[in-house]
Amino acid sequence: MKTVHTVEEVRAAEEALMARLPDGALMQRAVAGLVTVCARLLRESGGVYGARVVVLAGAGNNGGDALWAGARLARRGAHADAVLLDPAKAHAEGLTAFRSAGGRVVSVDDGVGLRSALAQADLVLDGILGIGGRGGLRGDAARLAALLREGRTAGAVVAVDLPSGVDPDTGETPGDAVAADHTVTFGTLKAALVVDPGAAAAGTLHFADIGLGPFLPEAEMTVLDDADVAALLPDPGRESDKYSRGVVGVLAGSAQFPGAAVLATGGALHGGAGMVRYAGPDAVATEVRERWPEAIAGPSPDAVGRVQAWTIGSGLGDGREDDVRAALGAGLPVLVDADGLRWLPERFTGPALLTPHAGELSRLLDVDRSAVEARRLHHAREAARRWNAVVLLKGSTTVLAAPDGRVRVNPTGTSALAAAGTGDVLAGLAGSLLAGGLSPLDAGSVAAFAHGLAGQRAAAGSGYPSAGDVLAALPAVLRSLRGPVGGG
Numbered sequence: 331m332k333t334v335h336t337v338e339e340v341r342a343a344e345e346a347l348m349a350r351l352p353d354g355a356l357m358q359r360a361v362a363g364l365v366t367v368c369a370r371l372l373r374e375s376g377g378v379y380g381a382r383v384v385v386l387a388g389a390g391n392n393g394g395d396a397l398w399a400g401a402r403l404a405r406r407g408a409h410a411d412a413v414l415l416d417p418a419k420a421h422a423e424g425l426t427a428f429r430s431a432g433g434r435v436v437s438v439d440d441g442v443g444l445r446s447a448l449a450q451a452d453l454v455l456d457g458i459l460g461i462g463g464r465g466g467l468r469g470d471a472a473r474l475a476a477l478l479r480e481g482r483t484a485g486a487v488v489a490v491d492l493p494s495g496v497d498p499d500t501g502e503t504p505g506d507a508v509a510a511d512h513t514v515t516f517g518t519l520k521a522a523l524v525v526d527p528g529a530a531a532a533g534t535l536h537f538a539d540i541g542l543g544p545f546l547p548e549a550e551m552t553v554l555d556d557a558d559v560a561a562l563l564p565d566p567g568r569e570s571d572k573y574s575r576g577v578v579g580v581l582a583g584s585a586q587f588p589g590a591a592v593l594a595t596g597g598a599l600h601g602g603a604g605m606v607r608y609a610g611p612d613a614v615a616t617e618v619r620e621r622w623p624e625a626i627a628g629p630s631p632d633a634v635g636r637v638q639a640w641t642i643g644s645g646l647g648d649g650r651e652d653d654v655r656a657a658l659g660a661g662l663p664v665l666v667d668a669d670g671l672r673w674l675p676e677r678f679t680g681p682a683l684l685t686p687h688a689g690e691l692s693r694l695l696d697v698d699r700s701a702v703e704a705r706r707l708h709h710a711r712e713a714a715r716r717w718n719a720v721v722l723l724k725g726s727t728t729v730l731a732a733p734d735g736r737v738r739v740n741p742t743g744t745s746a747l748a749a750a751g752t753g754d755v756l757a758g759l760a761g762s763l764l765a766g767g768l769s770p771l772d773a774g775s776v777a778a779f780a781h782g783l784a785g786q787r788a789a790a791g792s793g794y795p796s797a798g799d800v801l802a803a804l805p806a807v808l809r810s811l812r813g814p815v816g817g818g
């Protein structure tokens with residue numbers, strides 16, 4: 331599991347650690363990690379000796395890190411230029427080290443010198459702002475970020491700690507931000523690095539351990555890995571039967587969108603539940619049974635028999651309010667997707683997982699879709715609090731927010747999933763995990779993780795996978811995560 335901490339938590343941990351270390355030692359640890367990555371990247375493009383490095387240094391410690399790293403690379407034979415955003419406030423020791431290693435300062439007002447340095451650079455260090463950054467980049471900092479975005483350098487852009495201009499605690503980019511190829515981050519992850527649009531601006535992540543671990547509190551925000559997901563997946567015991575493994579009800583699909591019923595039922599069948607009961611109109615139920623003979627079907631939630639959890643809403647269309655209310659009123663764990671989100675109760679009192687995409691969440695919260703996309707964490711958290719439910723916000727980074735403040739960010743997403751019907755598969759899969767006894771937060775994050783891997787696998791197989799391809803890839807993904815069910 332990877333942990334994500336806030337600026338406040340990082341600062342408190344840094345303070346506690348610094349109190350035990352000689353002056354400047356912590357920064358030197360960060361610099362050592364940064365230089366290791368830079369040297370590796372430069373070796374891939376011909377070596378450190380003779381390489382051209384440009385340091386963009388802001389007025390804080392982030393600029394200090396970058397200047398020290400520039401100095402160390404210069405000592406190893408690189409030609410280093412530094413652009414100081416605020417020369418009077420530049421990190422004094424870092425600048426002295428940089429100069430005495432042979433580094434050259436280029437004025438931010440020297441347009442020709444600046445463009446020529448960037449054009450020739452093999453590597454650009456973005457040390458404009460780190461965790462002290464607030465708001466979009468201003469003035470010269472914004473101008474430099476724009477030059478990088480315009481492709482004025484062919485060199486790799488390496489962000490120090492985080493890409494400058496991205497809000498550290500939310501991943502939002504309220505204005506101009508640097509788009510990096512790599513980010514070397516110190517001590518722990520920040521939300522800026524895992525939640526879009528910040529995550530996209532960070533490029534490939536590298537982690538430098540500076541010893542903060544023992545001083546950091548338990549993280550509210552986490553990123554699961556394969557081992558976490560394997561441990562969370564329900565494990566049918568030797569004496570399990572189809573009922574004890576959980577029965578999931580699927581209230582999805584309509585004459586207009588019968589495929590949603592087929593895909594959600596398919597997702598549910600793969601999620602480990604012992605049985606899937608489909609509730610919907612006869613014509614749709616017939617299609618579901620033709621594709622999945624193992625599913626039980628009936629016309630309404632009341633008619634299909636007992637279940638342990640409901641997946642409600644994918645492709646449901648209009649006119650199903652009574653069915654939705656019946657399923658929601660059963661007092662069972664529920665997953666509510668798509669059209670089901672139109673009939674939410676005021677607040678949930680039992681386990682609930684909502685799975686909107688940005689458009690659906692924007693309608694729920696009555697804000698613009700672009701606002702939801704720009705502030706994914708904020709809006710997912712707000713909806714989680716308002717409905718007392720776990721909110722899984724789908725999209726380029728899928729985030730899950732729980733009403734108690736916990737957040738999980740899914741690391742496996744791929745744009746290959748951006749195809750009609752993949753959300754229905756996810757809804758079925760997560761509902762099945764709910765029926766298997768997982769909490770809404772676990773069910774949602776395990777489902778999103780496996781679904782993302784299935785998208786990657788399907789994309790490797792067919793280039794532009796359909797929702798059916800993603801569904802077909804799920805069994806192999808789940809098998810490789812947790813091993814075969816039943817020890818076979």
Ligand SMILES: NC(=O)C1=CN([C@@H]2O[C@H](COP(=O)(O)OP(=O)(O)OC[C@H]3O[C@@H](n4cnc5c(N)ncnc54)[C@H](OP(=O)(O)O)[C@@H]3O)[C@@H](O)[C@H]2O)[C@@H](O)CC1
Binds near residue numbers: 459462465516540
């Ligand atoms: N603490 C430690 O021990 C260690 C810290 N480490 C490193 O320190 C970094 C944190 O350093 P930091 O606290 O000095 O803040 P930093 O990110 O450099 O920025 C502050 C400056 O930016 C300015 N500014 C703000 N917003 C702006 C904007 N939108 N546009 C333009 N300017 C803006 C702000 O100006 P002001 O608002 O004060 O006018 C101020 O001058 C951390 O990320 C890591 O790299 C590592 O070495 C490990 C040890």
Ligand SMILES: Nc1ncnc2c1ncn2[C@@H]1O[C@H](COP(=O)(O)OP(=O)(O)O)[C@@H](O)[C@H]1O
Binds near residue numbers: 725728746748749751
């Ligand atoms: N750019 C993207 N990167 C990663 N995943 C994406 C992207 N766009 C969409 N997805 C994923 O694809 C799925 C689409 O679901 P949804 O929007 O409900 O579509 P549908 O209703 O057609 O099934 C979600 O799991 C979502 O997270």
Ligand SMILES: [K+]
Binds near residue numbers: 491494
């Ligand atoms: K930076």
